[in-house]
Amino acid sequence: MIKLIIAEDHQALIDGMKSFLKNESDIEIVGHANDGLVLIDIVRQLKPNVVITDIRMPKCDGIIATKTIKAELPNTKVIAFSMFDHDDAISQMKEAGASGYIMKNASLQTVLEAIRAVNEGYSYFVNEAENEYETPKNELVFSSREKEILQLIAEGKSSQEIADILFIEKSTVDSHRKNMSKKIKIIGKTDLTKFALERKYDYL
Template sequence: MIKVIIAEDHQALIDGIKLSLEYEVDITVIGEANDGEMLIELVRKNEPDVIITDLRMPKCDGICATRTIKNEFPNVKIIAFSMFDKSEAVEQMKHAGASGYIMKNSSLKKVIEAIRIVAKGGTYFDNSITGKDIASKEAIILSNREKEILQLIGEGKTSQEIADSLYIGKRTVDTHRKNIIKKINIHGKTDLIRFAVERKYDFS
């Protein structure tokens, strides 16, 4: 039996998915969450096989929640369930550890197929995603480490918190910050934070 948790801030959508999955003998919904913090707590208590999560949720978004869950429970499979069809959104969820990405207008058949495939260790990325060209901000060439740090800055982390999260020194984080500022041609800490936050949802 594939144990599923659904995370979505619109309860009606959760109810619709749950109702549809009731007829699948190999899938059972063991929990639901309306925000990212609730999702993380549910996972810690129930350890599902598969999570279906929206990207934008209160308190802790789907990207942040995915990263946290995958760090603690690497065997839990996560499928993004989103209205965003841009490559930036897909790449951020992949980077966070998601095994799948499907659109909210997908058929029930596609949702069920995605659950079964990722539960077996596969990946499922909706072929209806347009894969639009990356925006000009994305054209800035950043290293993988710089992208990680920029993402964490966008989540409101301090240099020390970023250092602790990535197991590197605070001085190293500060050096990366300076390099990012130089590459994106902005001025100072405040502008960097603003850029990081805007870039986080540049696909909205």
């Protein structure tokens, strides 16, 4: 059994991963954290096999947290979870002891692959692993209305609330949701919410 801890300051992303991974018989999410200090504390207590951590978090960033975790629990594998694929960020996480680095716009299936790979002793880095599930931002084309709806989704609005704000029918919002999901090759409201949260400020 792979004992997993997730550290991410957006609770919706944690909830999305929990929902996706709950049916995987070989993985148990034993804890989660919304900042780096809490992450270090629960890792010390629960001693997981794998940690997925955001790089940018309150109180203590993922790089420092990873260094601390690897110094105290060298057998715990760490996967960085980031919006950025900059070489320097990847290098810093490697130097800190991370075994993997995946993008937040990667599919949940990719997250699953990364967890299993690092647990088996392999490395899983975005610039080294062939990842057909990633969707490069510059290839996405959204209409003005879709951008408005994405922003409202990121703010936690329901389809009905979005319809009321934009003075359109709820069925129209649902139709836009389906179209956007097709464009970014995801399935389900949770994944679309995850995507919207990570792109919250891209279209302002």
